[in-house]
Every structure is written in C-alpha cells, then in structure tokens.
Amino acid sequence: MLKIGEGSYVLLFHTPRKKWLAKVTPDKKMHTHLGIVDVGATIGMEYGSVIRTTEGKVIFLIEPTTHDFIMKSERKTQIVYPKDLGFIAARTGMKNGSKVLEIGTGSAAAATFFASIVKPEGRIHTYDVNPDFMEIAKRNLEKAGMADYVTMNRHDPHEGVDVREADVAIVDLGDPWTVIDQVHDALKGSGAFVAICPTMNQIEKTATELKKGGFVDIESIELFIRVMEAREGMTRPSMRMIGHTTYLVFARKVQKKAEAPVEEEEAGEQEE
Amino acid sequence: MLKIGEGSYVLLFHTPRKKWLAKVTPDKKMHTHLGIVDVGATIGMEYGSVIRTTEGKVIFLIEPTTHDFIMKSERKTQIVYPKDLGFIAARTGMKNGSKVLEIGTGSAAAATFFASIVKPEGRIHTYDVNPDFMEIAKRNLEKAGMADYVTMNRHDPHEGVDVREADVAIVDLGDPWTVIDQVHDALKGSGAFVAICPTMNQIEKTATELKKGGFVDIESIELFIRVMEAREGMTRPSMRMIGHTTYLVFARKVQKKAEAPVEEEEAGEQEE
Amino acid sequence: MLKIGEGSYVLLFHTPRKKWLAKVTPDKKMHTHLGIVDVGATIGMEYGSVIRTTEGKVIFLIEPTTHDFIMKSERKTQIVYPKDLGFIAARTGMKNGSKVLEIGTGSAAAATFFASIVKPEGRIHTYDVNPDFMEIAKRNLEKAGMADYVTMNRHDPHEGVDVREADVAIVDLGDPWTVIDQVHDALKGSGAFVAICPTMNQIEKTATELKKGGFVDIESIELFIRVMEAREGMTRPSMRMIGHTTYLVFARKVQKKAEAPVEEEEAGEQEE
Amino acid sequence: MLKIGEGSYVLLFHTPRKKWLAKVTPDKKMHTHLGIVDVGATIGMEYGSVIRTTEGKVIFLIEPTTHDFIMKSERKTQIVYPKDLGFIAARTGMKNGSKVLEIGTGSAAAATFFASIVKPEGRIHTYDVNPDFMEIAKRNLEKAGMADYVTMNRHDPHEGVDVREADVAIVDLGDPWTVIDQVHDALKGSGAFVAICPTMNQIEKTATELKKGGFVDIESIELFIRVMEAREGMTRPSMRMIGHTTYLVFARKVQKKAEAPVEEEEAGEQEE
DSSP states (O other): OOBOOTTOEEEEEEETTEEEEEEOOTTOEEEETTEEEESGGGTTOBTTOEEEOTTOOEEEEEOOOHHHHHHTOOOSSOOOOHHHHHHHHHHHTOOTTOEEEEEOOTTSHHHHHHHHHHTTTOEEEEEESOHHHHHHHHHHHHHTTOGGGEEEEESOGGGOOSOOSEEEEEEOSSOGGGGHHHHHHHEEEEEEEEEEESSHHHHHHHHHHHHHTTEEEEEEEEEEEEEEEOOTTOOEEOSEEEOOOOEEEEEEEOOTTOOOOOOGGGTTOOOO | OOBOOTTOEEEEEEETTEEEEEEOOTTOEEEETTEEEEGGGGTTOBTTOEEEOTTOOEEEEEOOOHHHHHHTOOOSSOOOOHHHHHHHHHHHTOOTTOEEEEEOOTTSHHHHHHHHHHTTTOEEEEEESOHHHHHHHHHHHHHTTOGGGEEEEESOGGGOOSOOSEEEEEEOSSOGGGGHHHHHHHEEEEEEEEEEESSHHHHHHHHHHHHHTTEEEEEEEEEEEEEEEOOTTOOEEOSEEEOOOOEEEEEEEOOTTOOOOOOGGGTTOOOO | OOBOOTTOEEEEEEETTEEEEEEOOTTOEEEETTEEEEGGGGTTOBTTOEEEOTTOOEEEEEOOOHHHHHHTOOOSSOOOOHHHHHHHHHHHTOOTTOEEEEEOOTTSHHHHHHHHHHTTTOEEEEEESOHHHHHHHHHHHHHTTOGGGEEEEESOGGGOOSOOSEEEEEEOSSOGGGGHHHHHHHEEEEEEEEEEESSHHHHHHHHHHHHHTTEEEEEEEEEEEEEEEOOTTOOEEOSEEEOOOOEEEEEEEOOTTOOOOOOGGGTTOOOO | OOBOOTTOEEEEEEETTEEEEEEOOTTOEEEETTEEEESGGGTTOBTTOEEEOTTOOEEEEEOOOHHHHHHTOOOSSOOOOHHHHHHHHHHHTOOTTOEEEEEOOTTSHHHHHHHHHHTTTOEEEEEESOHHHHHHHHHHHHHTTOGGGEEEEESOGGGOOSOOSEEEEEEOSSOGGGGHHHHHHHEEEEEEEEEEESSHHHHHHHHHHHHHTTEEEEEEEEEEEEEEEOOTTOOEEOSEEEOOOOEEEEEEEOOTTOOOOOOGGGTTOOOO
16 A cells, blocks of 8 residues: 655645645645645555545545646646647557657646656657746656656757657647758657647648658647536536647658659548 | 568558558568559668559558557457547556556557556556457557557456556446446555546446545546648648547545545536 | 617627627716716717727727627526527528427527517417516517517416427427427427437437437537637637537427337438 | 428438438329339328338428428538528528628528528528529529529629628638628628638638728637437437538628727637
C-alpha cells in the first residue's frame, strides 16, 4: 500500500471543480472556503483515504498523476490540453524510448506528458526563446518529476536545431510553416511531424508548405470533448462545453526531392 | 540512418486511403490495383524513400508506428480508436512503468497502445474469455512487438482478477458495472478506472454503480474527431465524419466505506 | 422608408451582447452602463440609424424581428432555441396556412415563431396546465404581435385535445410518450409529430412508444451550433459553446392498425 | 379527411432510406426493388394509409411536405440543407409577408422553403445567371406549388438588383463579398443579410467586408446535425454523420457612413 510521505504531493479532492494540489510537509495547513485542511496529518495515510476539513467537509486524498500536475501547472501561456496531447501520442505512435523534438516549450504541459511516456531511455528536446517561459517550464517539469528526461534549449529554432533522427517533432509556434525545413532535417526518415494550430489560417499555410517540403500523409484534424451528465433516468450532454482548443496538423517526412504528384483520387479522401 | 531490414515491416504508402502494411522478405511482391510493388527490393533502403509500382505509381516507404499496426490490425471486434486510446492515457496519467489491468482484450488494439507506453518496467494484464479473440490478440501484439509486455489471461473477470495495486484499470465489456467490485480490489488507492461504453445506457448504469462502490471524480465524456480539408483558399471541414465511436467513463478509487455525500454544488460542475 | 413610431419597439444595439429591447414612448430614457439612451428621440428616425448615449457610445436602432422578441422574451422556463425552432419548421414542412398543435406552451417562444410562419390563415393551438406560464406566454405573444394567431388552452392534454386534422404537433413535456394517443387523434393522416426531449432517456421512451402507436419515419436528432470567430488571418471557432439544448424526435402518423414490421435493413439506416 | 387525388403527389414510404415521390395518375405503376407499387390505386385513399407492393412489402402513403419536395428535388448544384434553411428563417425573423432577396437561385431548394413561409403576401426575388439552373429551379418550384410566390431574374446581381426595402437578403455565391454594396441598397434599414459559405476563407472575407460596408451584428456560425439511434437499452449517436455542409454569416444593415468603432469588449463576445 502506497502511503503519503513527507515531501510528496497530494491532490485534495472535494468535487471535480474543488480540488487543490499540495506538497506534503509536517505542519502544513491549507485554507480553503470549505474550511482548513490539515495537510501535515496526511503523512502515513494511504492514498484513497478520506479526511475532513475543520468545517466537516469531506476531502479525498488522491495521488496526483501526470494529468493532475498538468491541469494544476503554473502557466503564462495557453497549454495544450490532454485530449490533444493524448491524440498526438496515439497518432504519431510516440512510445517508450522515442526521441522527441518540441519547438515552443511554453509552460511545458506537453513536454511533461511526452516525457512521462518516453522515459527513461527516450528524451524530449525542447526549444524556446522566452526565458520567462523556460523558468516556468522548469518548475513545472520538476514538480511532475519529469525534468531529468527533458533537455531545454533557449535558442531560436529558425536558426536550426541540433537534434537529428527524431521519431516525432511537435511545433507549437504561431507560424509553424517557418520551421518546416529545420524539422525535416531533425526527423528520421518517415518520422512524424505535428503542428499545434489554433486557427484555420495556420493549418492552411502549414499544410500547403508541408506539401512542398518533403512530407506526405498530411492530415489536419480537430478534437472536441463533450462532457456527459450521466444520471439515472436523465442522462444528457452537459450544457457547458469548451468550443475549441486547437487544430492539429500531422505529416510524415519523406525524401525531399521525391516527386509526390498529388493524385486525383487523393482529394477528399480519409481513412475510415 | 535506419535502413529497412529483412523481417522488418514497412508501410507502403501511396495516399492516406491507399496504403499496405507488409513484412519484408527477399522475394516478396505485393499485387495492388496500382501495380505490383517489389517489397523485397526495399531491403537496405532508408525509411522515407520512394519506389514505384510496375505501373509507375509512387510508393513511400514508411516505418510503421504503433498507430499503423493498430489501424492495420487483424480484428473480429470493434477496436478502440486512437482518439479514445490517447485520451485514456492522458486522462488517467498512464505512463512508463504503469501497471495496467484490462478487462476485455478484444483484438488487443488497446493493449498494444498501452504496452507501448508502459514498457519496459510496466505491464498490461489483460483478461478475456473468448479463445478466438485471444489468438487474434496474440498475433497482433507480436506483430507490433508488444507481446513481451502483456500478460494474457483467459479467465472470467467476474470471478475476480489476480492483479493488485494497479495504477489504471480499463473495462471494455458490454456490462462494465458488473465488475466494479473486482476492479476496486485490483486498483491501488486513488487508482484510475476507465470504462469503454458505446451507449448512453451503459454510461448511466456504470456511473450510477461507481457512485455506490467507492469511486469519486466520476466523469463521462465523448470525443469527436473532425477531419479538416486544409487547401489554399478553400479550407473547410471534411464532408465525411465518423459520428460516434464510444463514450468513456472515468473515476478514481477511494475507500469503500467512506461517506461521500453528493453535495448540492456538485451538480452540473465540470472543470474548465 | 420605415420610420420608428410611437408605441413601436426598437432594439438598441451596441454589440451582440449589449443590446436592449425598448418600447418607444415620447419621454422614455433608458439607463445603461454605457450611459443614458434617449429612446423618445428616436421617434421619426429610420431603422438602421445611429444615435449616441450621454457618454458618446454608439447605439444602432434595429427593428426587432421575431428572433429578437424571442431572445428577449420574459421566461420562467427553458425556451426552445432558434436553431431547434428553425429545424422543426424545416423538417416538418410547417408553412403558411398550417394548423399546429402545441402541447406545453411554456413562455411561448415556440408559439411565437410558429405563429409568425403560419399566419394569417394558419393557427397555433397551444395547451398548458400552468396558469403562471399562460400569463407570461400571453404577454410575450402580444409583444411580438402574434397573439391573434394563437389559441391558448389551459387544459390537461392527457385528457384529450379538441384539435383535429392538425398538420404538425409539437410536444414539449417531460414525458412526451404519455400523450402519443392524443396526438395521433389530433393529427391528419401522415401529419408530423415532434417531441422536444432534453435527455436521452426521453428520446428512448418516446421513440419506443411511437413505434407501437401508429407512427413511422421516426428520427431522433440533435443540433449543435458553433460560433466562428471570423477575423482576417486568424479565423477559428469560438472557445465558448453551448454544449446541449435538446434532442428532437420526429415521426409521421399512419393508420394505427397497420402492421409495420420492422425490417432488417431498417436498422442503422439514415437518409444521406 | 384528406384523400389522395389524381394529379397530386404522394411519398411512397417504406423506410427512411427507401422512399419515392410520385405524381398520382390513374394507370401509374412504379417499379422498385421491393416490387411494383400500384400508384394509381391510391386515388381516393387517405394519406397515412398502407398498401403493399407486388412482393408484399409495406408502403405508407405520405402526403409530401415542402421538406420532402426539397429532399427529392432535381438538382445540379449542392442544395442548402433543411438544418441551415430553418436556422436562416429563425435567425433572421423571416415570416409570413416578408420580402426576400436571394442571390444565387441554384436548384431553388432555398427559394422553395422561404416561399412556403412568406406566402401569400410576401415574395422571394431570386437572381441567377445560369439558364440551366433557372430551368431546374422553375420545375422544382412548380412541383412544390411555390412558383407563384417567386420572381425569377436571370441577371447578374453584380450589376445591381431592382429590389428595394427587402426584409432579408440571402447570398449563395462563391464570392458573397462582391455583392455587399448591392445588397445594402436592396435591404430596408436594419434588414438582415445572410451568406452561405462552405469554406472558412469565404466567411473571413465576407465578415471583413461587411464590417466596412454598413453592417453590424455580424455573426458566423455552423450547424451540425447528429442523428441518434434511440433503441430500448442501447441508445447512442449514429456512427454515420455528415461532417459539414456550410457556414452561415449573418449581419444587419445600418447607415453606411455611421462610424462603428470596434470596441475592445466586442472581441470574443457572443450572446448566451
């Protein structure tokens, strides 16, 4: 049975929207609008146990996962959400051992998730030019225990990146089409390209440039997540919904000089 | 540079809908409606290279990923699709080293993907009662190189499972609510539960039983994937779309005897 | 040129979320957080003109449509939204001259819209048992100029309705399956049935009972509306979205005794 | 009771995907893969009755509505679908008596529906330059009984239109932004503009030009329709779905010279 130790983290869970991530130290008390939580008293308890606030409200002691660290991460930028992160991993075949190039570290939500998959032999090589973001990213990676599997580079990726033979490259820039050549150099043959594009104009430009630059299997998609209210005799979708996070553009590197005639029948095709 | 070797697999890619997965052997020829592909001749070539069929059609040599193995897997059942697999991994925090219980092996699409993430220290323990499915599952896992990280059990999970302290449990049965107790026993404290439920009736029953059986943070969701046609000056969503694959129900194990009063404000809440 | 007259209505439009519906009287001033609007001064101006608040903010003078009256209506219940109202009209073929039965008047948003289509020869016959709703409904219909085309009945429709040979019947009750016989009596041969059902349990029960009760062409659907942010070089869907309003069940009345064997090929079919 | 007469139309309905629209004449037989239907024998029967094919298959006699005429219309172009037609009517407040300008007649699916609403006092003024489309449009309008309420103009709308004081203008051209001035002239003050735009590039250009050209309340939206399989104990969305038909852009005419400063808070706003 895994017990809560000094220095570990615990997710203090009341309801899906009322939960707090805390580092456990002996004398810590957390003040919430549901009363005070005696965080120190959880030392030695099992995850999954229940305590109460000073006002008698129930708090479940949850062991935080990578998902919880990401959702509670410090951020100055829009993060990539779990639905998109998960699909990037599944669609590119990212796995234990993968070498991953990331352009645009942001607050490292994506790097945290990808590191959790590729570690311990794989590695995330991430690039950003903003020193403030890099500081936040570093703190978030350390908190989630993923800092050892991520190499952070403060360097403009437009000038080229040092990575070679990468399995997957993820570009999270406002103008992903400007680094397509650099990514082509960094990927292994048939390696996977992904761009994170909030607007339709970005997917249009990115897909157009990929076609010219030695990539095939170019696919742009969007994922929606819909929360369902599952209640006995009155199940329905939630009235609230996030309308949009981002589009994703996927492609695979091939020989640059290869003639890749766009064939008639390609238009409108999609795998089913 | 990774070269195509004898005995390895190659994805012969013409367009997104015209592609074939082949095992490479010296004399192999593949007959397609685009002409014959000389598969044996690819030995020693780099992935990402281009060859031509006897009719002069372009074929790109792509190194198959876990995604490709899953999409081209042998199957007698509906598989869980990458959008859902990726979100299960991201939402549960599944990662390298995780111990995963799966009830309902099917054709092992899910086990293949989860094994690719948790290996080499982690492990998938999967249960099914259908010997035909188990045979197909085994072949699919071997092809994708994941058989060493999956323990297959032909055993009725309603009679209990041997797994204990699992990080994540995935239930892919028609009646997931019938194994909630068994899954509670198998999970570690605050471990993650997931049920794959194509119908609304299933999510309703599953969520209702989870509330009674020592689980919190119960959330039912659905993911849609929408393909975008990104073309210069005429970008729009694809006219074709898969309308539904499955709902997913998530929860976390807590102490069974814990009073978990459903509080007023919980109704209709969701994290944003 | 249509000029604003005393006693008419004007929509004072600043932005899509800042707009007010006002009845025009000579001395009326409207106090808003954008300053005071001199409503009386609009008498004799043309719709489409611009005035300014005392704080210099622009206000466009818009002639309110049925849509504006509905969106600004007084309400104690959830209204049926324009996306659903429009589809009901289009799917049932409701048109000028139609005789419409409505069970569940609510605040008359639906009756207002339907009356605007069927008038002057057509008519809406609406039933509700709640006198408070009937009062609100009456005020809303009068404001929108539709009261003359709607017959309001305070009467429990479970006891039968007086309407016969109706072209369309719309049921907006929590348990639409309880009035299927009454609606069958009220509709003309092959007349259209519509139920407004927020939950999936309701569509399941309604569709099941319709099959037994002399109806064919039973179809359950849901409409989503997605707002797009169309801006030069950065077009994307809005981050905000209403996740769900209601499902709609459609059917057509046929002879009750008719054997209507559910044929094999009907399963899963839909028109394309 | 409405009886089927000689010269009227009947929808021969077997299942939602197997149905035929027929004009009733005394000796007519219709050959289908379900057997021969004796159409002539339906004369004098009531709508809603049942007959059988020569192979004993059930056929329901349905009175066709405007919806049925539209879905079974002759066409050489993509039609505007009922979900979009209904929302256009509901969102613009189109109603009995409205004067409607339509630019781009196509096969008159839209004109048929709009005429069914605005008749008998209202009128649709539709423009197209393609004589082939005009012929098809005329036949479709006559079949649905709406030809008397539609004025067809074979004339290039870029050169201006004769209509003035229109309540609603609908533009279904590939480049709707090229007729914004002409539509501004044709609309009454605060009249409603609608453009039918399949691509995001079209909504971007149209919205941008509307902002410059004397329009406010500019909103771009998309509607999805999702078919539900409502079956006892196994209700779920249909696996099949139409992914996209069109975007719609709405706006309202105001004084052209009016300064309409885009205010900060307008960004990202939408009515809720």
